[in-house]
Amino acid sequence: xxxxxxxxxxxxxxxxxxxxxxxxxxxxxxxxxxxxxxxxxxxxxxxxxxxxxxxxxxxxxxxxxxxxxxxxxxxxxxxxxxxxxxxxxxxxxxxxxxxxxxxxxxxxxxxxxxxxxxxxxxxxxxxxxxxxxxxxxxxxxxxxxxxxxxxxxxxxxxxxxxxxxxxxxxxxxxxxxxxxxxxxxxxxxxxxxxxxxxxxxxxxxxxxxxxx
Numbered sequence: 001x002x003x004x005x006x007x008x009x010x011x012x013x014x015x016x017x018x019x020x021x022x023x024x025x026x027x028x029x030x031x032x033x034x035x036x037x038x039x040x041x042x043x044x045x046x047x048x049x050x051x052x053x054x055x056x057x058x059x060x061x062x063x064x065x066x067x068x069x070x071x072x073x074x075x076x077x078x079x080x081x082x083x084x085x086x087x088x089x090x091x092x093x094x095x096x097x098x099x100x101x102x103x104x105x106x107x108x109x110x111x112x113x114x115x116x117x118x119x120x121x122x123x124x125x126x127x128x129x130x131x132x133x134x135x136x137x138x139x140x141x142x143x144x145x146x147x148x149x150x151x152x153x154x155x156x157x158x159x160x161x162x163x164x165x166x167x168x169x170x171x172x173x174x175x176x177x178x179x180x181x182x183x184x185x186x187x188x189x190x191x192x193x194x195x196x197x198x199x200x201x202x203x204x205x206x207x208x209x210x211x212x
Contacts, residue, residue, distance in 0.1 A: 005039065007060075008204060012069040012196045014044055017206050018061050020183045024052035036061060051077055054153065056170065059086070059188025060206050064196065072196035077150070085190035086145040086155060087132070087208050090164040091177040094141040098130040101158040105151045114171055115153040117161055125151045127158045140167065140180075144189075155186060185210050 008015040016036060018024065023035035040047045040063055047063045048070040064070035076082050104122025108114040116122075126148035133142045141164065145155050153172070159165060160172040167173065168181030187210070192203035 006043070007206060009044075012065055013050075013073065014040060014047055014063045014065060015191070015204050016040060016061050016063065018053055018058055018188075020056055020058040023055050024061065025049055037063065050074055051150070053188060054156075054184075054186075056168075056184035057086075057186045057188065058183075058209070060191040060204055061188070062191060062193065069196040073193065076193045076196075080148065081194055083190070083192040083203075084147055084150075084188065086147070087187050087189045088143055088145060088155065088159065088166045089181070089185035089210065090141050090143060090159055090166050091174065091180070092139060092141065092164050093134050093136065094131050094143065094164055096131070098128070101127045101129065101162060103158060103161055105154060105157060107152070113152070115151065115157050117157065123149075123151060125149045125154050125158070127155060129159075156184075181210075183210075 005016055006014060007017055018036050023032060025037050026033050026035050037049050046065050050062055050064050050070060050073045053061055062073060064073050103117045103125055104119055105115045105125045106118045106122040108116040128146040130144045131141055132144050147154055156166055156169055156172050165173040165177050166184060166186050167177050168184045169178060187208040189208060190205050195202045
């Protein structure tokens with residue numbers, strides 16, 4: 001059973017394509033009850049959360065079917081045995097074809113949920129990037145992102161820190177870059193992990209629905 005929301009189902013997990021604007025898990029208050037896990041549990045009551053995407057980020061998420069699968073998948077995330085690829089459209093023309101952003105992050109508590117780079121008390125945060133294409137007429141660059149760590153807002157803060165904020169980013173973009181898109185142009189396009197039942201290499205891909 002699949003649809004545009006549910007992409008894959010087996011005995012151990014469910015893969016979804018989360019739309020931008022949908023919470024991963026419930027927020028505070030009845031107005032934030034609608035979320036990916038709630039929608040999924042209507043179809044798969046045993047579904048359990050393993051990881052999250054920002055509300056504004058779209059793309060691939062895996063949910064466990066049962067506690068044993070949740071433990072196995074959570075362990076894979078903790079041990080960095082999960083491969084993740086994102087695609088983003090950023091402001092400006094990136095000159096560097098590829099590179100790594102190594103900048104420790106911590107919550108900007110007075111301004112939460114914003115995160116900031118702090119080289120004294122921030123948690124290690126590492127992102128690899130590769131330019132996919134440049135659009136000179138729009139002055140934008142499409143990049144592929146491979147986060148090594150999984151800090152909150154990591155990709156958004158890291159890209160903004162090098163002068164290439166993501167279009168449509170309500171927290172970190174310049175006013176011009178924010179209004180350039182009606183949504184955050186960040187999509188989780190690839191997800192790979194050891195199968196929780198047998199350890200087999202398992203990979204999924206979901207293309208973006210926005211243009212670079």
